[in-house]
Amino acid sequence: MGLAYERRNVCLKWETTVCPKVDAYLKNLIDSARGIAVNCSNGQLFEVLTRSSHVVDLQVGECICREWQEHCSLYFSTQCYQNCYIETIKTILNQDKSFVDFENVEIKPPTTKRRAKKKKIPSQQ
Structure with a gap:
């Protein structure tokens, strides 16, 4: 703001x-x-x-x-730049937000993608 x-x-x-x-x-x-x-x-x-x-x-x-x-494009004009910021931004009050209980949230590790394992020939073991 x-x-x-x-x-x-x-x-x-x-x-x-x-x-x-x-x-x-x-x-x-x-x-x-x-x-x-x-x-x-x-x-x-x-x-x-x-x-x-x-x-x-x-x-x-x-x-x-x-x-x-x-x-010259209209977007480079001073008037267009002023029009972008002419409106006021109204804040959102905290009472409108929903409450989330973060203590009971289970965080899981991300899934990892790996290269396929190399298949070994049994005679070389």
């Missing part, structure tokens, strides 16, 4: 649209992509030149390499 409370308070302070780990990952990708050349065809169609050439259509939201089809 305390962990959910801490995470709820921490995520309310986030100012980005994605979680901080995803934001750091995206910044790392942006820094590594600084040397990539991009040519604009029209306002929505771009050609990305790396070792190979890829055409990205932002209006449709797809690339010919088909490695990404969405800009």
Whole structure:
């Protein structure tokens, strides 16, 4: 219960649209992509030149390499993370639990599976 409370308070302070780990990952990708050349065809169609050439259509939201089809999944957003911890968790009182008498419980050892015994030839004994 305390962990959910801490995470709820921490995520309310986030100012980005994605979680901080995803934001750091995206910044790392942006820094590594600084040397990539991009040519604009029209306002929505771009050609990305790396070792190979890829055409990205932002209006449709797809690339010919088909490695990404969405800009970012909803699950990485700050709003989705906040929705996970918005509900409060109610504790279960001890009086609702059934009482189990542990003194009379017989504990048996686990069954062990072994390799089959090697059959000996009677003449070698």
